[in-house]
Amino acid sequence: MGTVGKALELLDLFTRVRPQLGLSDVSRHSGVNKATCHRLMTELQAYGLVEQVEPSREYRIGPAVLRLAALREETVPYKSIVQPVLVEATERTGESAHVSMLVGGRVELISFAYAQRHGTRVILHDAETLPFHATSSGLVILAHSGPALQKEVLGRPLPALTPQTETDPARIRARLETIRVQGYAESVGAFENDVHSFAAPVFASQGDCIAALAIAAPATRVTPALRDEMIAAALKGADDLTLKWGGRPPERAAPATIDAY
Amino acid sequence: MGTVGKALELLDLFTRVRPQLGLSDVSRHSGVNKATCHRLMTELQAYGLVEQVEPSREYRIGPAVLRLAALREETVPYKSIVQPVLVEATERTGESAHVSMLVGGRVELISFAYAQRHGTRVILHDAETLPFHATSSGLVILAHSGPALQKEVLGRPLPALTPQTETDPARIRARLETIRVQGYAESVGAFENDVHSFAAPVFASQGDCIAALAIAAPATRVTPALRDEMIAAALKGADDLTLKWGGRPPERAAPATIDAY
DNA sequence: GTTGTCGGTTCATTATTTGAACCACTGGTT
DNA sequence: AACCAGTGGTTCAAATAATGAACCGACAAC
Numbered sequence: 001m002g003t004v005g006k007a008l009e010l011l012d013l014f015t016r017v018r019p020q021l022g023l024s025d026v027s028r029h030s031g032v033n034k035a036t037c038h039r040l041m042t043e044l045q046a047y048g049l050v051e052q053v054e055p056s057r058e059y060r061i062g063p064a065v066l067r068l069a070a071l072r073e074e075t076v077p078y079k080s081i082v083q084p085v086l087v088e089a090t091e092r093t094g095e096s097a098h099v100s101m102l103v104g105g106r107v108e109l110i111s112f113a114y115a116q117r118h119g120t121r122v123i124l125h126d127a128e129t130l131p132f133h134a135t136s137s138g139l140v141i142l143a144h145s146g147p148a149l150q151k152e153v154l155g156r157p158l159p160a161l162t163p164q165t166e167t168d169p170a171r172i173r174a175r176l177e178t179i180r181v182q183g184y185a186e187s188v189g190a191f192e193n194d195v196h197s198f199a200a201p202v203f204a205s206q207g208d209c210i211a212a213l214a215i216a217a218p219a220t221r222v223t224p225a226l227r228d229e230m231i232a233a234a235l236k237g238a239d240d241l242t243l244k245w246g247g248r249p250p251e252r253a254a255p256a257t258i259d260a261y
Numbered sequence: 262m263g264t265v266g267k268a269l270e271l272l273d274l275f276t277r278v279r280p281q282l283g284l285s286d287v288s289r290h291s292g293v294n295k296a297t298c299h300r301l302m303t304e305l306q307a308y309g310l311v312e313q314v315e316p317s318r319e320y321r322i323g324p325a326v327l328r329l330a331a332l333r334e335e336t337v338p339y340k341s342i343v344q345p346v347l348v349e350a351t352e353r354t355g356e357s358a359h360v361s362m363l364v365g366g367r368v369e370l371i372s373f374a375y376a377q378r379h380g381t382r383v384i385l386h387d388a389e390t391l392p393f394h395a396t397s398s399g400l401v402i403l404a405h406s407g408p409a410l411q412k413e414v415l416g417r418p419l420p421a422l423t424p425q426t427e428t429d430p431a432r433i434r435a436r437l438e439t440i441r442v443q444g445y446a447e448s449v450g451a452f453e454n455d456v457h458s459f460a461a462p463v464f465a466s467q468g469d470c471i472a473a474l475a476i477a478a479p480a481t482r483v484t485p486a487l488r489d490e491m492i493a494a495a496l497k498g499a500d501d502l503t504l505k506w507g508g509r510p511p512e513r514a515a516p517a518t519i520d521a522y
Numbered sequence: 523g524t525t526g527t528c529g530g531t532t533c534a535t536t537a538t539t540t541g542a543a544c545c546a547c548t549g550g551t552t
Numbered sequence: 553a554a555c556c557a558g559t560g561g562t563t564c565a566a567a568t569a570a571t572g573a574a575c576c577g578a579c580a581a582c
Contacts, residue, residue, distance in 0.1 A: 004304040019336040043265040048364035061333040069330030070388035075280040103309035127331035
């Protein structure tokens with residue numbers, strides 16, 4: 001990776017739980033020499049991708065992203081296309097729905113919708129990066145991606161986020177096969193306790209899987225009937241998005257559970 | 262400037278009128294060697310700041326900005342702070358209001374609000390870069406910035422966007438002085454014909470002028486009374502923002518026109 | 523065919539990036 | 553006051569990465 005990539009990777013250190021970082025923090029967390037960090041951050045700052053906040057001189061994401069995001073949404077109105085699909089899915093199931101995208105080798109949550117039906121619901125946050133191995137979105141994307149990404153992801157350490165998280169690369173690899181055949185992924189409490197979710201793949205025009213639509217409910221609420229409904233809604237929503245983004249939805253055998261679809 | 266800065270500058274080639282560019286376009290418009298462009302774009306693409314669209318292989322702004330923008334808004338809720346202030350200004354004057362920011366040496370429109378009172382109104386676009394010399398926002402920011410920025414901006418060629426655009430650096434410099442004394446800038450048809458606008462400066466905690474709040478109306482509608490109201494609303498809104506962003510509003514002598522404020 | 527474009531690649535030359543050590547400063551602790 | 557551990561930021565020779573003219577294959581127009 002070149003210098004540009006290294007600089008941009010520094011941006012990944014900023015997360016919703018750690019939105020501001022001092023120079024030494026940046027160096028520590030990235031493993032890059034402090035002097036180098038300083039130079040790179042200075043360049044990012046000159047463009048406005050980060051800014052320094054007085055008086056601590058900590059860095060945070062800068063205002064340049066506003067222009068870029070507005071331009072992106074104007075060029076590719078993903079979010080405005082996604083929203084109605086999510087709303088439909090939430091209204092159908094009564095549960096939270098979200099779309100995440102494969103960007104820069106990570107799964108980023110880009111949009112979500114809540115249903116109004118229940119007092120409890122799964123809460124989601126914008127700008128969140130989802131782990132591949134512990135979420136239905138991550139798994140379904142991984143299952144439909146090339147072996148290169150799979151090898152890279154499963155080669156990394158796989159932290160157990162809950163007692164239910166599967167961390168054995170071999171067993172995950174086996175699951176990916178199942179997911180590919182089924183056409184959707186299921187996750188029970190592997191990312192957060194008591195969250196039961198299903199995710200279906202969204203394909204781009206070239207046939208790559210670049211996103212996932214997921215539906216998540218509190219685990220205790222998932223009856224067999226709701227389960228079927230959630231799966232069907234996830235598949236339907238994902239296929240809608242695939243169509244609207246110019247891709248071709250996969251042909252699916254129609255098992256009993258997807259009759260509703 | 263280092264490699265990182267050069268790469269990021271390529272992002273500026275993408276505008277709302279030219280949202281997609283081929284490799285050769287990028288090279289031509291930036292003046293950078295095609296091979297270098299290719300390498301830089303590849304690195305930007307790896308992070309997701311740009312993406313390539315099939316089958317033309319043109320580049321456009323990528324999905325990574327979504328995460329960054331969401332994170333930015335979460336860390337620094339500029340847009341959500343700005344919006345109510347803009348609404349207040351539009352309701353008071355019945356005209357469009359917008360806020361632009363100084364980012365990376367450019368003036369970027371970051372948020373706007375329309376009033377409902379009239380059938381005609383000044384239309385604004387998100388993600389637009391405003392010229393310093395031909396807009397009230399640009400002028401008021403320039404007037405309250407350091408001599409370094411002024412020298413740089415006035416040293417560049419100043420295109421005449423309309424017959425009313427002032428393009429003589431010396432005369433602009435003189436105007437900046439007036440603007441600084443008055444505390445606001447006025448522009449009549451210098452950016453777009455028939456648009457009459459006023460802008461007031463927004464200051465950050467260190468006292469730098471980092472943004473401007475502007476109010477724009479169709480020129481034919483600007484009576485002396487509306488004029489006073491627009492100026493007062495711009496000053497009031499700008500001072501509000503300065504306060505909310507942690508700065509200290511400038512003390513102003515209170516001329517007759519600002520009594521309403 | 524010929525010509526001109528496109529996106530992308532190659533590789534010797536060149537210029538930039540890199541990082542250990544260093545400074546100046548701040549806020550605790552002894 | 554002296555000391556220590558931390559901060560953000562700077563220096564400069566050595567190492568490494570960026571650069572760009574020339575090139576390739578593909579496509580389109582003529």
